[in-house]
Amino acid sequence: MKVVRDIVKGAVSLLVGMGVTIKAFVSPTVTVQYPRQTLSISPKFRGHTKLVADEKNPDKTRCIVCGMCERNCPSHSIKKVEGEKKEGEKTKTVTEYILNFTTCSQCGICVETCPVDALAFSSDYNPAGYRREDFYYDLVKEFEKRRKSE
Ligand code: SF4
Ligand code: SF4
Numbered sequence: 001m002k003v004v005r006d007i008v009k010g011a012v013s014l015l016v017g018m019g020v021t022i023k024a025f026v027s028p029t030v031t032v033q034y035p036r037q038t039l040s041i042s043p044k045f046r047g048h049t050k051l052v053a054d055e056k057n058p059d060k061t062r063c064i065v066c067g068m069c070e071r072n073c074p075s076h077s078i079k080k081v082e083g084e085k086k087e088g089e090k091t092k093t094v095t096e097y098i099l100n101f102t103t104c105s106q107c108g109i110c111v112e113t114c115p116v117d118a119l120a121f122s123s124d125y126n127p128a129g130y131r132r133e134d135f136y137y138d139l140v141k142e143f144e145k146r147r148k149s150e
Contacts, residue, residue: 064115069119
């Protein structure tokens with residue numbers, strides 16, 4: 001009798017296991033083949049900050065080099081904001097904007113306090129590097145690279 005009971009128990013267990021496998025097999029896939037495939041990022045995701053293009057002149061950023069973001073950053077992650085006044089232009093053009101992303105908490109103060117909405121969060125979710133310096137970003141260079149790839 002014990003042998004029959006064990007066989008029935010084993011068969012039931014096998015069917016339950018197969019049921020779980022079949023259910024998973026026909027369920028929609030929830031994983032992606034990263035890095036060949038990527039998920040779309042939520043619009044609220046906060047990557048490193050980036051400079052926003054001027055609508056009238058998309059090759060130029062909106063930044064007027066006022067320094068407000070640099071002064072307000074609580075962790076002093078904005079290391080340098082340099083610019084120059086070009087002939088015929090009313091405001092300065094940013095030439096260098098160094099962000100130390102290793103200390104940035106993505107708090108958003110710089111984005112919120114910029115008087116001309118020149119900053120936004122990027123959707124760069126997988127920055128990688130071997131050295132601390134790899135996470136020092138020049139947002140002007142990043143802007144130019146982004147423009148070229150658009
Ligand atoms: S998000 Fe916050 S911590 Fe990061 S640079 Fe802006 S103000 Fe500084
Ligand atoms: S607050 Fe805005 S306009 Fe002023 S330096 Fe920062 S990014 Fe540029």
